[in-house]
Amino acid sequence: MPAFWALRGHFRDAELSLLCDVQPDAGIVVARDLVTQTGIFDRILTYPRATGLLRKFWSCSQLAFRLRHLRFDTLVYLAPIARSEPQIHRDRRFFRACGIRRFIGMDYVFRPPPRADGRPLPELPREVDLLLDRLRRSGIPVPPPGRARLDLALTEADEARLDALLADKAIDHSRPWVAVGPGSKMPAKRWPEDRYGAVVKRLIDRYSVWPVVFGGPEDHACAERLIASWGEGTNAAGWPIRAAAAALGRCRLYLGNDTGTMHLAASAGTRCVAVFSARDYPGRWYPYGAGHKVLRKRAPCEGCMLADCVDRKMECMRSIAVEDVSAACCEMLDETVRRDGL
Incomplete structure (x- = not known):
């Protein structure tokens, strides 16, 4: 949520779309469930998390067709830090094939230090602040660590x-x-x-x-x-x-x-x-x-x-x-x- 609020604050007049997967049978909360009524995004695009080579190919093909049709200018990349370099390069190639030419948050992804046998793991920054740091490195103003907006913009109806x-x-x-x-x-x-x-x-x-x-x-x-x-x-x-x-x-x-x-x-x-x-x-x-x-x-x-x-x-x-x-x-x-x- 803090990264979403930072983006809406920076791109005040832009049309923002959220792209996220859905897993109907998994029983988990996805990004769509959190942001639908916040007013942050103008459109929410979803795709199923497919299993099996043929289903993945079909899902990716359908998604690529939709993205090319909508003609997006920019992609803001907010994948978690667990995403590997090969996965990031794969994602860049996919979105380039969809006609997107400008990328934010994709040039730097924090890598935690490797685990050393016998040594305690170091404490990392919050995942939220790591995502915000990627936006900052791309020139988007963000709040100091630990002070970002986190709420869901709850209303009287809620x-x-x-x-x-x-x-x-x-x-x-x-x-x-x-x-x-x-x-x-x-x-x-x-x-x-x-x-x-x-x-x-x-x-x-x-x-x-x-x-x-x-x-x-x-x-x-x-x-x-x-x-x-x-x-x-x-x-x-x-x-x-x-x-x-x-x-x-x-x-x-x-x-x-x-x-x-x-x-x-x-x-x-x-x-x-x-x-x-x-x-x-x-x-x-x-x-x-x-x-x-x-x-x-x-x-x-x-x-x-x-x-x-x-x-x-x-x-x-x-x-x-x-x-x-x-x-x-x-x-x-x-x-x-x-x-x-x-």
Whole structure:
């Protein structure tokens, strides 16, 4: 989002189009879901993420035909830093074949230092700031690191949609809400469910918070189990993305894994207590902005990039104790009490 806002701020009178893939059966949030109602883009173009050589060829051919027909002047390249040099050259050739001649953000892509056996991985800048740096190197003004605009431009209609969802939910509006995000598409990113249960129970006993569990439809059963263990709470798993963002904005803090819900909470201005695995470089996907707390333990295998940790049984996640996460949450809520009261 920060790169999108920077582009709209710079190209105020241009017609901006977003090109992104869609994965209807994957159950994941894609860029289109986030920006449709923000007013940043004038048009959103999508293409299916195809599998198999023939399907990929057909998908690319159709996309190339559409892009040539629309006659774009410029491509702003915002692929993640994981994109390799051969992939970048491939993409440049493809878009040149589509008639595009000007490229922004393609000449420099940050490369993380290689992993050295026995040495801890260095902390990287946020992925958001790395993307903004590419725009800066192309002459586009961007905010300083950590200070970019992140919001989804939520409206009164989004708040009304949330109120309609809450109308038939058991929820206590008189108590401070705490967002809980126990899920992830990647098992290696999930802190054990029972530990979330234990931490939130302590917060209920100490601060009388009202837990609201967020996530995708696949997290609904987990949310039900947690709420049953607490004896109270609201299941918001599977809510529409903008209504979920509005609800996260009403929470005093977010407690959860490194997942899209965490970034959505940060975009809503809610401070995060985020539990991270060591599968990736530290820093890269930490919640954006100030005031967040990240719990991450180093492990000999850090940087593994595994989606599912079988051999070590999630050693890095299991080494994060309930007491440490609870203390981080209490510190954040105590700050809120001193500043605003509960």
